[in-house]
Amino acid sequence: MIVKNKKSxxxxxxxxxxxxxxxxxxxxxxxxxxxxxxxxxNIEVGILAPDERKLxxxxxxxxxxxxxxxxxxxxELKGVQRYQDMNGKExxxxxxxxxxxxxxxxxxxxxxxIHAFHTAFIPPLARYLKVLYGTKFIITTHGSDLHYLExxxxxxxxxxxxxxxxxxxxxxxxFTRNWFLEMFGRELSYKTRTIPGGVTIKDVRGMVDKIxxxxxxxxxxxxxxxxxxxxxxxxxxLIKAARKIQGEVLILGDGPxxxxxxxxxxxxxxxxxxxxxxxxxxERDILDAFYRRADVYxxxxxxxxxLGLVILESMAQETPVIVTRTGGxxxxxxxxxxxxxxxxxxxxxxxxxxxxxxxxxxxxxRMGERAKQTVIRRFTWDKITNxxxxxxxxxxxxxxxxKRPH
Numbered sequence: 001m002i003v004k005n006k007k008s009x010x011x012x013x014x015x016x017x018x019x020x021x022x023x024x025x026x027x028x029x030x031x032x033x034x035x036x037x038x039x040x041x042n043i044e045v046g047i048l049a050p051d052e053r054k055l056x057x058x059x060x061x062x063x064x065x066x067x068x069x070x071x072x073x074x075x076e077l078k079g080v081q082r083y084q085d086m087n088g089k090e091x092x093x094x095x096x097x098x099x100x101x102x103x104x105x106x107x108x109x110x111x112x113x114i115h116a117f118h119t120a121f122i123p124p125l126a127r128y129l130k131v132l133y134g135t136k137f138i139i140t141t142h143g144s145d146l147h148y149l150e151x152x153x154x155x156x157x158x159x160x161x162x163x164x165x166x167x168x169x170x171x172x173x174x175f176t177r178n179w180f181l182e183m184f185g186r187e188l189s190y191k192t193r194t195i196p197g198g199v200t201i202k203d204v205r206g207m208v209d210k211i212x213x214x215x216x217x218x219x220x221x222x223x224x225x226x227x228x229x230x231x232x233x234x235x236x237x238l239i240k241a242a243r244k245i246q247g248e249v250l251i252l253g254d255g256p257x258x259x260x261x262x263x264x265x266x267x268x269x270x271x272x273x274x275x276x277x278x279x280x281x282x283e284r285d286i287l288d289a290f291y292r293r294a295d296v297y298x299x300x301x302x303x304x305x306x307l308g309l310v311i312l313e314s315m316a317q318e319t320p321v322i323v324t325r326t327g328g329x330x331x332x333x334x335x336x337x338x339x340x341x342x343x344x345x346x347x348x349x350x351x352x353x354x355x356x357x358x359x360x361x362x363x364x365x366r367m368g369e370r371a372k373q374t375v376i377r378r379f380t381w382d383k384i385t386n387x388x389x390x391x392x393x394x395x396x397x398x399x400x401x402x403k404r405p406h
Contacts, residue, residue: 010042011392014111016102016122017049018069022280023076024228025309026142029172029197030117034058036385043392046109048102059109063101066093071120071148073230075254075278083120084152091154099125106133113138113395116162119145119180121155123162130165136395138168140195143176143307143328146183147232160184168391170195172307173328179304193391196331198384199312199375207289215276217293221247221358224294226287226310229255229275234302234324239264240347241300242273245354252290254278291317295364296357299323302344308332312379315339315371320364322353332379338371 015034021027034045038057046059050068054060067090069083083091102125106114114129114137116122126137139162149156163169163184169192171177177194212218223245227233235251239261242249249270251261254277265273279287291297297314299305304327311321311332321339323329335341340353357364 010044011113011395012044012109012111013037013046013113013115013392014105014109015045015047015049015115015117016098016125017047017117018098018121019049019074020051020076021047021049021053021055022051023074023278025197025307026117026144028309029142031055032198032200032381033385033388036381037389040389043389046105046111048105061101061105061109063098065097066090069094071144072232073228073255075228078254083148088154095121095125098122099128102129103132106135111135113392115140116166118142119159120148123166124155124158127158127162127165136167137162138170138391139163139166140170140172141176141180142172143179143305146176146179147303149183156183163188167191167395168193170388170391172196173331175304175328175331176307195384195387196379197307197309197312198379198381199309199316200381201316201372201375202285202288204285204289204292204317207285208293211286211289211293215250217248222250222294223247223296223298223354223358224250224252224290224314225298225300226252226290226314227299229253229257229261231257232301232303233257234300234344235261236264237300237302237345237347237350238298239268239270239273241298241350241354242270243268244348244351245272245358247272247295247354247358249273250290250294251275252277252279252287288313288317291319294319296354297321298350298354299329300342300344300350301326301329303327305329312375316375316379318365318368318372320357320367320371322350322357332374334374338367338374 021031035055037043037045048061050063052062068077068080070077070080106129114126114135116126116139119141123139129135171180171194174194181189225238291314297319299311301324307328314321323333324344325341333339342349
């Protein structure tokens with residue numbers, strides 16, 4: 001008798017997300033990862049998020065909550081209230097809308113795995129769905145969610161219970177992993193993994209001439225910052241450093257600090273600093289071309305930056321970086337090797353390191369090449385996607401529940 005091989009089971013993963021898929025690091029991570037997963041055999045991916053834009057090969061489930069909220073800020077959600085400032089009814093209304101919509105999506109999509117793509121709010125939803133449907137789930141923490149939870153502890157108990165029942169927890173850096181365990185309990189360490197975000201390495205050298213022409217940069221030394229203009233990013237210290245920086249300083253981003261930062265530029269009468277604003281998803285190649293064109297990238301964060309995808313994006317374009325010695329950044333940048341680490345809130349040190357790189361072409365090229373090789377070795381999206389896929393396969397093999405060591 002001939003026995004036919006059984007058709008291999010297609011793993012179905014549903015991602016739960018509470019923000020637009022553009023305008024922030026975790027959204028960029030989710031887009032890049034699911035786009036790659038959608039091309040793989042034997043896996044089907046769906047996203048539930050408040051964003052109607054579509055990704056190829058991905059099943060989208062749109063949700064429109066009663067109101068949007070932010071942890072810190074998002075250039076696509078200008079003027080939106082922070083979650084920590086919402087009252088109990090506002091939080092409940094948002095939460096209820098997500099619960100109702102998610103139950104319907106689970107009925108339709110029938111996922112094997114639910115992936116809660118932030119620690120705040122979403123894990124208790126996944127916990128509830130496990131009670132109703134038996135669906136196993138993973139939690140991913142990005143760090144900004146933990147910062148929010150330190151300010152607003154109202155849901156800590158629900159999240160801790162969800163973390164206890166989850167099959168795996170992943171963090172974007174060793175720093176974030178330790179932060180999570182300090183907050184929710186070291187007893188969860190046995191099922192907590194560090195899987196960083198990644199970057200796409202593109203050849204955008206052909207667009208550098210356009211950048212030079214459009215922004216009058218030909219022959220000039222260029223220093224850039226990209227990201228949300230919030231107090232945590234410390235951009236004011238880059239502006240203060242610009243008084244001594246021997247080159248053009250370009251700030252690419254938007255946010256609640258923009259007016260204050262512009263007032264500093266005016267106060268110091270700086271002619272070498274310009275705020276260029278937010279670049280949308282349709283301008284991704286232009287943003288990469290700015291990374292390529294820049295001689296130095298500066299990330300002057302004043303808080304414990306969990307990882308810093310924009311830093312990796314810059315490094316992928318062979319641009320050396322100057323970053324503050326905080327949080328998960330120190331797992332990316334090795335001082336004097338692929339960039340420099342400086343003390344937070346120290347404009348003089350930023351200026352000193354920037355000028356050192358600007359004045360030494362050979363040093364800058366050497367550090368830039370090392371920066372790119374760092375990304376290739378550890379932070380490409382294919383490597384990151386494979387690591388998550390390996391976790392998902394454990395679920396499909398019936399081993400999704402980690403055994404706690406005795």
